[in-house]
Amino acid sequence: MATNNNEVVVDEIHMAINNDESADTERSNLSENLVEESFGNDSDEEMVDSDKIRDTAKLLLRKLPSKFLLQYEDDMFLLFDYDENDDDNESQENDNDSQNSYPIICEDIDACHESFKHLLIVIRKFIQGYYNGVTLGAKEIVISIPILDLIIYEDNMYNDQVSFNDLETIFQTLRKRSLIEKEDNIPKYLSGVITTRPRFVSRYNTLVELTEGSATLKNIKPFFNDEDNPVVLDDEDEQPEGSKNEKDNNDGIAILDD
Structure with a gap:
């Protein structure tokens, strides 16, 4: 103007x-x-x-998270949906896993920014729904990630401070350096194994119940105080006969960590 x-x-x-x-x-x-x-x-x-x-x-x-393949028992799952275009040509040609053919545990891709405390809740709900009402109430979910030599325990108090993106950043940073150094057997993506174990609080409550009954130390098997021979607790004598098979299937042992 x-x-x-x-x-x-x-x-x-x-x-x-x-x-x-x-x-x-x-x-x-x-x-x-x-x-x-x-x-x-x-x-x-x-x-x-x-x-x-x-x-x-x-x-x-809202870019799709990176590929993270998880195994539970004999089944394979993807933690999130992922972009196959992120895989290199060699991966697409030689790796059948590059096809998004596995069930997806977490449909909400924004959850990759959430803590593992939140993700483990999602994983628990998915497993219980996928396997038709399997209850994991007294079981703690454990995720082992071999390439990072890392084990994530569901009841770990630090889970709320680490997200999937944090692990992915660590993995990609180290992987790029491995590629520069031309190391052997470099994985193209993260993978892990889901297992379960008795929860500490559940087992502790069982021990408290033993003290309220007629049980003695004979209900606890001898143990060695080292990593190769963890503490093994057995309260089988206190269980009804009908629940013995269920206990055998669930291994019925507790490993007490620091």
Whole structure:
């Protein structure tokens, strides 16, 4: 907008400013015309483009997590859906796992930013639903990730401080260095194994119950205080006969860690 004495130029529109009351009316009308003209210039195509930009930004922020393959018993699962285009050509040609053919444990990809405390809740619910009402109530979920030499225990108090993205960042950083060093047997993605074990609190409560009955130390098998021979507790004599088979299937042992 340019001003010259009593003349105002707005987008090449010239308007004389009068000293009488009609000037206010003319300025008001001009403002309304400019506003209408401004909105009129926003074509439908431009508005669609803006929507596309916003949608693209959302997709970038919601980029699919990296591949993480988990085994439970004899079945394989994906923790999250993943983008197969992230796999290199060799992986796509030689690795059948590059096909998204496995059941997905966590459908919400935003959960990759959540802590493992949250993810383990999701994994527990998935297992119990996938295996038709299998109950893990007295069992603690354990996830072993061999390539990182890392074991995640469901009841670990630090689970709420580590996310999947944290582990993925560590893995990718170390993997890139391994590729530079041309090391052998470099994995293309993270993989782990899900197992279960008796929960400490559950086993502890069982021991408390033993003290309230007629049990003695004979109900606890001899143990050695080292890692290769963990503490083994046996309260089989206190269980009803019908529950013996269930106990045998669940191994009935507790490993007490620090």
